[in-house]
Amino acid sequence: MSTQTESLLIKNPLAVMSGLRGDRARLGRVDLRIRHGRIEAIAPDLTPHADERVIDARSCVVYPGWVNTHHHLFQNLLKAVPSGINADLQEWLAAVPYPRLARFTPELARTAARLGIAELLLSGVTTCADHHYLYHAQGGTETGDLLFEEAASFGMRFVLCRGGALQAAGDHPGFSKVALKPESLDQMLADIERLKARYHDADAASMRRVVVAPTTPTFSLPPELLPEVARAARRMGLRLHTHLSETTRYVDFCKERYNRLPVEFVADHEWLGPDVWFAHLVHLQSSEIALLAQSGSGCAHCPVSNARLGSGIAPAPQMAAAGVPVSLAVDGVASNESGSMTNEAHFAWLVHRAAQGASATTVDEIIHWGSAGGAGVLGLDAVGTLEVGKAADLVLYDVSDLRFNGFHDLAVAPVTAGEPARVRYNVVNGRVVVDNGVIQGLDLDALRHEAAEGVKLLLAD
Ligand SMILES: [Zn+2]
Known part of the structure; x- marks a missing residue:
């Protein structure tokens, strides 16, 4: 696959959305010049230079690349597993991912990652943070490495959130059910140190980062280790990520066991701050939203997965209004069935309006x-x-496409109409990774075959 950044001129798009809020959200009909991986100019009627590739964008609207802040790439071979299709989170965890954790050989993990990255790129994702928790005491650690390899080969910006568990106990259908031994703290931290040394780049436009991300703070480790893990991350200059408050059961567990709400519980254990973001945050009291906002802790909002598992609707508009940094994520596709950020954005736009009225988003x-x-x-x-x-x-x-005819405002079409909204070009760090609808260098038929073989292996009991 190509590795060169290119000099590009994106010419005559129908509309450009900037990703900013307020008056600067819409840039109108402007051209964009890209050089050395950066946006060099944004203005109407830019004149092509001799050395640059001109992309004719007359039938396109331009969006910033989607940043998917919570994913589980290995789940790309676990879509719509029948035993989990009508299950809530607790039952689904026990039926779908956990029984298969130890069965993900590096080869299967690689196939799942390739499938997942391809799907993400074709839905407009340019950055993915993958919460990767295929770790246990007897397992290897190479699946983390191969995720970096695959992301680099596709050209996607990639953040490895190094997950895993340090205990098998707790009210969670995790390791104990499948007789896996959790890692020790030393094992986990040693691997994170190794990953950091090998891959982590702290640059503001970094293509690869490492994050410390025990799978769930209430279940995956004893509370006394939470501050130790947070301090180790901060010593290494790495951010922190985990799942939090996905279901009412989770909140009830925290109240009964610790007499604290989940956000209070993590606050007690040094797990709040601008270097922390949590997946889900579905069930929150207003006092918890205030704690998140005051500390600058962020949210990976996963509305489709939350709906699919019947977990609820996270108060994302309320968090955003209070000043909590809110991001969007598709979560694993074993609880979504779609690794598409276009679909996620479409659903996020709708679901809060259904629940709270048309001014919600x-x-x-x-x-x-x-x-x-x-x-x-x-x-x-x-x-x-x-x-x-x-x-x-x-x-x-x-x-x-026909379905976009009749629009008075095509800038909003991908979000309001959802899929199929074809990503014709996806540019990451100045490099065209989806070119005229095709992922550069990918043999799609070979990948389909690999995926089908992988599903067969995971079906066998
Ligand atoms: Zn998740």
């Missing part, structure tokens, strides 16, 4: 969550908006 705000909001929670300060000097991560949706 705007298209501009949803795009902001899915781009700048995501870059913000990941600390990728040069990413997430279409502005001069920022990293050139952007997506061109082709809106010439």
Whole structure:
């Protein structure tokens, strides 16, 4: 696959959305010049240079690349597993991912990752934070490495949230049910140190980052280790991520066991701050929203997965209004069935309006969550908006299909109409990774075959 950044001129798009809020959300009909991986100019009627490739965008609207802040790539071979299709989170965990954790050989994990990254890129994702928890005491650690390899080979910006558990106990259908031994703290931290040394780049436009991410703070480790893990992360200059408050059962457990609400519980254990973001945050008291806002802790809002598992609707508009950094994420596709950020944005736009009225969300705000909001929670300060000097991560949706005829405002089409909204070009760090609808260098038929074989292996008991 190509590795060169290109000099590009995106010419005559129908509309450009910036990912910013307010008056600067819409840039109108402007051209974009990209050089050395950055946006060099945004203005009407830019004149092509001799050395640059001109992309004719007359049938396209331009969005900032989507930043997916919570994913589980290994789940790409676990879509619609029948035993979990009508299950809630607790039953689903016991039926779908946990019984198969130890069966993910590096080969299967690689196939799942390739499938997942391809799907993400074709839905307009330019950055993915993968919460990877295929770790146990007897298992290898190479699946983390191969995720970096695959992301690099596709050209996607990638953040490895190194998950795992340090205890098998707790009210969670995890390790104990499948007789796996959890890692020790030393094992987990040693691997994170290794990953950091090998891959982590702290640059504002970094293509690869490592994050410390025990799977669930209430279940995956004893509370006394939470501050130790947080301090180790901060010593290493790494951010923190985990699942929090996904279901009412989770909140009840925290209240009964610790007499604290989940956000209070993590606050007690040094797990709040601008370097922390949580997946889900579905069930929150207003006092918890205030704690998140005061500390600058972020949210990976996963509305489709939350709906699919019947978990509820996270108060994302309320969090955003209170000043909590909100981002969008698809979560694993074993509880979503779609690894598409276009689909996620469409659903996020709708679901809060269904629950709270038509003023609950705007298209501009949803795009902001899915781009700048995501870059913000990941600390990728040069990413997430279409502005001069920022990293050139952007997506061109082709809106010439029949279904987009009749629109008075095509800028909003991908979010309001949802899929199929074809990503014709996906540009990451100035490199065209989806070119005229095709992922550069990918043998799709071979990948389909690999995926089908992988599903067969995971079906066998
Ligand atoms: Zn998750």
